[in-house]
Amino acid sequence: MLRRKIESRLEAWRAAPKRTALLVTGARQTGKTYIIRHFAHEHYEHVAEINFIENPELTAVFSNSHDVRNLLMRLELAVDVPLVPGKTLVFFDEVQQCKELVTAIKFLVDDGRFDYALSGSLLGVELEDIRSVPVGYLSELEMYPLDFEEFCWSQGVGREVFDVLRDCFAQKTEVDSFIHDRFMKLYAKYLVIGGMPAAVDSFSANGSVMDVRMIQENIKREYRRDIGQYARKEDRLHICSIYDLVPSELNNPNKRFTFSKIDQGLRFKAVASDFDWLVAAGVTIAAYNVDAPCVPLEMSKDRNLFKLFYNDVGLLTGSFLRRTALDVLEGNQDVNYGSIYENVVAQELSAHGFDLYYYNSKKMGELDFLIQDRDDNVLPIEVKSGKAYKRHRAMDNVLDQPDYHLDAGVVFRPCNISVDGKVTYLPIYMVGLLENA
Known part of the structure; x- marks a missing residue:
């Protein structure tokens, strides 16, 4: 079980x-x-x-x-x-x-x-x-789908190991290199298998990635059938198109959803309820653009500008070529992890109680995510998959802006913990340690 x-x-x-x-x-x-x-x-x-x-x-x-x-x-x-x-x-x-x-x-x-x-x-x-x-x-x-910690339990990792991670997270000290390497390998599996219970059960039983991909495709077929059964008849085609476009839209440089991809010349107002349907159904996660990275984030969000993610990272990687999925599983650094990492971060933050926002300004740059906790603290988040993880113009700009009152920022990346000024660099597998519940 x-x-x-x-x-x-x-x-x-x-x-x-x-x-x-x-x-x-x-x-x-x-x-x-x-x-x-x-x-x-x-x-x-x-x-x-x-x-x-x-x-x-x-x-x-x-x-x-x-x-x-x-x-x-x-x-x-x-x-x-x-x-x-x-x-x-x-x-x-x-x-x-x-x-x-x-x-x-x-x-x-x-x-x-x-x-x-x-x-x-x-x-x-x-x-x-x-x-x-x-x-x-x-x-x-x-x-929600299994988060990374629950996935690790399914792979025989005890809760006490996560207690060690939580101590390192709280004290901002490096994780033991052996433990860090072990978790990076587990995270590579999680990026491919995801958190859908049927996929995790199957992988735990026989280790077959091909069986997992079949399960993931069956789940997406069920989602499409739900659209056909429960969505309004006049909306079904657009909703299916939006759902199927998520992987390609996340691979765009700005990852923001482009309405013309659904239907040439289409405006947001015509399909706003279709996006809402997918989010309300729980099969996608939305992150909305805000005018400024300060409280309250909800008051300054722009419903016309948003990024859309699958509710499970495994469903995203399951839509890629088999070779790409196998490269991810093997930790091949030649893979473009950008969309995969952003999707898994969105999935984990959402499952841990956060509403998701992002910030994009010609002057300041773009922040991948902004979250607000129950104490009204805003945390800017960047997600980096390459070696240039210390290059984050938008993060530096907003932290230096006194009007925003931001005391700290976080960069998630595939490396160990380190701190540089107001910025804490955390391994990507620690996203789920941010809690708002």
């Missing part, structure tokens, strides 16, 4: 004095169903599961009743396990097919006899209004 960090949050949900229904969101194939099932069978004597795609006839059964006695009667008839008060978790899966149940969950929670977990795909799209309906009755947890 793959160990996931979300398990501790599930434990906290169950231990909370005021019980709510649990809603696990996230993109398809990130492991939502598996983790809920595993958690349920570990902590409950009885688990009743209803999948609204496997049992479409139950959608109508649970769609037209908000009366708790009626709902419980229907539930009892729909499952084949005993419903024992205080010892049963009821798991509703693929709830995007039965939106009415989500809005009615408060009646079941108020009844208090059983615990409830809900999950599904495309919840950010199909159920975008539910968070305002059952206020106080839903605890939402978002699930």
Whole structure:
């Protein structure tokens, strides 16, 4: 079984004095169903599961009743396990097919006899209004592909080794060279395999990169099918085009998405909702340009200028030629790692609670990322894959600008830790040590 960090949050949900229904969101194939099932069978004597795609006839059964006695009667008839008060978790899966149940969950929670977990795909799209309906009755947890630390666990690396990394990170001291080299090799694997549980499981079992690539292509096919099923008919072609263009757009020098690539002469206003659909579905990550690298970043973002990334770096490298993917796996330095590194940084920062921004100015230069923590500190980030990692004009310019009040910057690169003035140079595998949750 793959160990996931979300398990501790599930434990906290169950231990909370005021019980709510649990809603696990996230993109398809990130492991939502598996983790809920595993958690349920570990902590409950009885688990009743209803999948609204496997049992479409139950959608109508649970769609037209908000009366708790009626709902419980229907539930009892729909499952084949005993419903024992205080010892049963009821798991509703693929709830995007039965939106009415989500809005009615408060009646079941108020009844208090059983615990409830809900999950599904495309919840950010199909159920975008539910968070305002059952206020106080839903605890939402978002699930992501495995981050690098979780991937390392799957490869037999113990948690105590990451404790060593965290100490080096906190004290800004070099990582032991043997440990550093080991993590760079693991990171090369992560760049190719990514964090989708099926891909990681397959690689852990047989070490076949070709099997992983087949899994990754199947996941992307599922995403395209979701677009065909859930997006508005008039938007589907543009959404598919945007999704398929992500790898080539990231290889552009400025990595900013070009609307004309979707359709000649197309303007952002015509496709704004299509980009939003992909981000809300969890299959892409957006980083928005800001007017200035200072708080609050959200207030100065420009929705017309953004970079778009895949939600999993493995899906990105899976779209490259096989030889390129093998070169990445082997750590070949002739590979252009620019888009790969930026995608993995976007993926890790997003999974660790950060909204993503970047800054581009003719006068100051371009910063790859800007993040803002809960204490309203802004951190400029550069991502370097080559030897000229100390060349960062934009970073130097914004740190020297007193109006921005920036005390420090970070450069992620494939080398060990070092510090030069306000700039800390961190190995690329330490991105996930930045936390905002």
